[in-house]
Amino acid sequence: RAVAVLVVATPCPLILAPPIAFVSGLSRAARRGVVVKSGGVLERLARCTTLLLDKTGTLTSGRATLDEIVLAGSMPADEVLALAASLDQMSPHVLAVAVVRAATTRRCALVLPHDVDEVAGAGIRGWVGDHRVAVGKARWVGLSGSPAWAKAARRRARLDGSLTVFVSVDDQPVGVLVFDDPLRNDAARTVRSLRRSGINRIVMVTGDRPEVAETIGAVIGVDEALAERSPADKLEVVRAERRRAPTMMVGDGVNDAPALALADVGIAMGARGAGASSEAADVVLTVDRLDRLGEAHLLARRTHRIARQSVAVGMGLSMAAMGVAAAGLLPAAWGALLQEAIDVAVILNALRALRGGTEARLSGADNELARRFQTEHFAIRADIEQLRLVADSLGRVPAGEAIVRLRDVHRLLVEEVEPHEQAEERELYVALNRVLGGSDATGPMSRGHVEISHQIRRLGQLLDEIGPKGPDPEDIVELRRVLYGLYAVLRLHTAQEEESYLSLSEESR
Numbered sequence: 001r002a003v004a005v006l007v008v009a010t011p012c013p014l015i016l017a018p019p020i021a022f023v024s025g026l027s028r029a030a031r032r033g034v035v036v037k038s039g040g041v042l043e044r045l046a047r048c049t050t051l052l053l054d055k056t057g058t059l060t061s062g063r064a065t066l067d068e069i070v071l072a073g074s075m076p077a078d079e080v081l082a083l084a085a086s087l088d089q090m091s092p093h094v095l096a097v098a099v100v101r102a103a104t105t106r107r108c109a110l111v112l113p114h115d116v117d118e119v120a121g122a123g124i125r126g127w128v129g130d131h132r133v134a135v136g137k138a139r140w141v142g143l144s145g146s147p148a149w150a151k152a153a154r155r156r157a158r159l160d161g162s163l164t165v166f167v168s169v170d171d172q173p174v175g176v177l178v179f180d181d182p183l184r185n186d187a188a189r190t191v192r193s194l195r196r197s198g199i200n201r202i203v204m205v206t207g208d209r210p211e212v213a214e215t216i217g218a219v220i221g222v223d224e225a226l227a228e229r230s231p232a233d234k235l236e237v238v239r240a241e242r243r244r245a246p247t248m249m250v251g252d253g254v255n256d257a258p259a260l261a262l263a264d265v266g267i268a269m270g271a272r273g274a275g276a277s278s279e280a281a282d283v284v285l286t287v288d289r290l291d292r293l294g295e296a297h298l299l300a301r302r303t304h305r306i307a308r309q310s311v312a313v314g315m316g317l318s319m320a321a322m323g324v325a326a327a328g329l330l331p332a333a334w335g336a337l338l339q340e341a342i343d344v345a346v347i348l349n350a351l352r353a354l355r356g357g358t359e360a361r362l363s364g365a366d367n368e369l370a371r372r373f374q375t376e377h378f379a380i381r382a383d384i385e386q387l388r389l390v391a392d393s394l395g396r397v398p399a400g401e402a403i404v405r406l407r408d409v410h411r412l413l414v415e416e417v418e419p420h421e422q423a424e425e426r427e428l429y430v431a432l433n434r435v436l437g438g439s440d441a442t443g444p445m446s447r448g449h450v451e452i453s454h455q456i457r458r459l460g461q462l463l464d465e466i467g468p469k470g471p472d473p474e475d476i477v478e479l480r481r482v483l484y485g486l487y488a489v490l491r492l493h494t495a496q497e498e499e500s501y502l503s504l505s506e507e508s509r
Contacts, residue, residue: 017350051199053205057253071393161180269290
């Protein structure tokens with residue numbers, strides 16, 4: 001009996017299960033683009049219940065994107081953008097790159113400028129074809145005072161935390177390009193995922209102004225938004241939160257590195273972030289997706305749970321086998337075989353950490369489909385922006401010119417926007433219903449397609465009634481109502497699709 005008890009009384013489950021589970025968890029995380037630097041980090045990550053988030057480059061995309069073009073006169077928005085982008089081809093400035101990228105996305109025809117002169121911190125000027133073009137700050141382009149269009153652009157930029165780039169053509173200011181740093185499509189969904197996986201408190205820490213921080217915090221659903229925080233202030237925030245609960249910090253810049261090093265778990269956005277932050281961090285997200293953060297935390301908790309479960313089950317079976325052996329019911333030879341079986345069972349259970357979770361993901365042909373519609377979203381943003389620009393111009397331009405602009409924007413809606421929405425309904429939503437489960441998982445969004453088509457038809461009927469004479473004051477009121485309403489619905493609808501559905505794609509950005 002003593003020999004049988006000694007045979008089954010081995011601590012193998014305790015010795016084998018934790019390292020196998022954690023190595024499996026590290027391997028699974030690496031395959032998902034999350035580099036965890038040790039098993040101890042994975043265990044600490046599982047225990048974290050507080051999350052601190054930087055804003056720029058973490059919650060946002062980290063690169064300037066053209067949001068709107070505010071016009072000073074009658075020059076079309078695409079022409080203003082094309083002239084500015086043609087000149088900015090010669091500049092290495094980050095906003096110049098953003099201007100060129102926006103023009104390329106809108107398929108504007110660019111030409112090479114000549115006689116270019118650039119002054120750091122002010123702007124760039126030169127000749128584009130027969131036009132003398134200047135791009136940069138208001139004074140650089142010759143804007144004096146604060147006309148209504150410039151005042152409106154500055155107000156929007158101030159409220160949204162955006163950047164403005166003024167443009168003049170032949171020494172006359174023609175408009176301003178407004179750039180923002182948009183939220184990542186998966187930001188709000190990641191926050192919800194983290195709450196489900198056990199994060200109780202989420203705080204955004206940023207150097208931006210309070211009004212910008214509060215707006216973004218409300219959109220993504222954080223518990224607190226701390227604005228105008230310097231790198232030293234971020235260190236104090238980390239210290240204060242660590243005294244309350246285990247804390248992880250996520251950032252991407254050089255100024256985030258000290259806070260990442262101080263947190264219980266520092267997580268760096270390594271795809272486009274600074275090398276210093278990746279060096280200081282315990283975890284590095286090597287793909288430019290925030291939703292990997294939610295996956296990493298869920299994986300850490302699952303790995304920790306599997307390790308404890310394997311130890312408990314293995315040691316429990318060993319204790320039970322010891323009792324049976326002590327009672328004389330288990331021969332030593334059979335005890336050896338039983339102990340080996342227990343060890344194998346514990347190892348196999350610990351290897352479960354290699355498997356992924358059950359979160360819905362698009363793959364294969366469905367993933368390609370989502371990427372296609374994501375690309376189309378970028379293309380139709382300019383068409384959607386035209387709705388607001390045309391609505392703004394009503395009452396300021398002659399009736400004949402107004403009806404031409406209205407018919408042009410209606411043609412864009414009928415030929416580009418509506419076919420895109422119909423194709424989503426026929427192709428993308430069918431694939432999403434299959435992945436998400438159920439025949440009506442996309443029902444609320446389908447209702448958005450119905451409303452968009454209805455408003456486009458309504459706009460067409462209004463234009464038919466108005467005829468070639470152009471709109472009168474009563475017509476303008478109704479047209480603005482339809483245009484602004486359609487603009488808001490399309491902006492909201494595309495944002496919801498990108499957050500809820502298109503971010504399921506393995507390669508969405």
